[in-house]
Amino acid sequence: MAHSHQHDLIDLRAKLRGKDHRITKPREEILDLLGKEEHPVTAKTIHEKLSESCDLVTVYRSLKMLESMDLVKRFDFGDNTARFELICPDDNGHHHHLICKECRTVVEIDECFDSNLESRIAKKHGFAEVTHQLEFFGLCSSCQTT
Amino acid sequence: MAHSHQHDLIDLRAKLRGKDHRITKPREEILDLLGKEEHPVTAKTIHEKLSESCDLVTVYRSLKMLESMDLVKRFDFGDNTARFELICPDDNGHHHHLICKECRTVVEIDECFDSNLESRIAKKHGFAEVTHQLEFFGLCSSCQTT
DNA sequence: GAATAAATGAAAAAGGCTTGCATATAGATT
DNA sequence: AATCTATATGCAAGCCTTTTTCATTTATTC
Incomplete structure (x- = not known):
């Protein structure tokens, strides 16, 4: 970016x-x-x-x-x-990352879950100005063979 | 829990x-x-x-x-x-939290986004064993008035 | 109960981040 | 463009979380 x-x-x-x-x-x-x-x-x-x-x-x-x-x-x-x-x-500024647990490679992720989930959660618990932190972790293709 | x-x-x-x-x-x-x-x-x-x-x-x-x-x-x-x-x-062990930015109150959240999103992301980037960390932050009802 | 491999405690250190204070500098005022 | 004032910086020190080292203790095996 x-x-x-x-x-x-x-x-x-x-x-x-x-x-x-x-x-x-x-x-x-x-x-x-x-x-x-x-x-x-x-x-x-x-x-x-x-x-x-x-x-x-x-x-x-x-x-x-x-x-x-x-x-x-x-x-x-x-x-x-x-x-x-x-x-x-x-x-x-809203996007997330996919991080390799092994080699720490980082990939940008543009996708996100439907914002309804967030507003539903906010409403349900009476919270305002709700945002979220979301990161994905896994093993990249190179590190899977290890 | x-x-x-x-x-x-x-x-x-x-x-x-x-x-x-x-x-x-x-x-x-x-x-x-x-x-x-x-x-x-x-x-x-x-x-x-x-x-x-x-x-x-x-x-x-x-x-x-x-x-x-x-x-x-x-x-x-x-x-x-x-x-x-x-x-x-x-x-x-899979659930998330909603945390008040002000008073640090914590609420457990059972909902999560559709797991298809995660598998789609994993597939797209060739990652395996993909998990995620998701937390919500906002202002609880008491702290909104402040 | 003795042997032995793993866990603990205590002290020290590592690592990320913040604070206090004297000095330097950006931007306003003239 | 020189001066002024509030803000930002550098340096040293410190704070807080977490890790490491190593001698001692303890859980488990035989």
Whole structure:
């Protein structure tokens, strides 16, 4: 899910302006990098890929901010490490992943269950603003033979 | 999802016997406690509820072992802390949760999407042994007014 | 009851993430 | 373009969850 850097910056400036949030070099670099990634990446990976041009702490702080602004989405692949992906206007950031338990290969999944399920669950329990986290895990074709 | 301790122990003995795994007091206590819990609990909580009768490390080790034996299932509620639940023969350990983002209330969800979705995804990408992790997040009725 | 393989406890460390504080910098104001 | 002020950064330290190491204890086998 690659994105145009141009687009990101427009979004960024528009979205941040009002909130007393600044456009800084680390934030631009992080967004730029996320735009080039195919799959969610960890803060550590971002830090390394940026050749440590900014502090790891700044990566964490930037990601947290970008997440709160709905520019970035957090994923959990079950290894105690958060991964982040740029929110893509196409799917509104809503898609899932299929992860190989063995080699950790990641495949993007566009399909999802019918949204009726979610609204039914929300209604049944009186919850509002219901979202979900869904990831699939299995063995990829290469790892099945092992 | 309470369970009979009796049942667990039978299962436990049967399952562990073959694998050179021993039935120890900490493991019995942990399983016993999990059988009484309504929702997934953290290792720390287990440790506390057992009045620290065994070391926290032992709790972690036991849970890992029990998980590998499919007696216990790990859940992730998005707060960097693993939670564990006894696998219930009724639903084969397969159910999900609805968690309040605000107060962290947990509701068990029995519904799930059609299993065709999963098999379709598995087939499409050549994956085997595909499972999924699905949790719902929202605002419970009490927290909506806040 | 002795042998032995596995489990435990205690201390330490690893790993992800956050916080406090002094310094630097973006963006507003002039 | 110089100044100002609030926000962001870097660095060090710390927190929290989880893992590792290793000596000791304990469950199971014979």
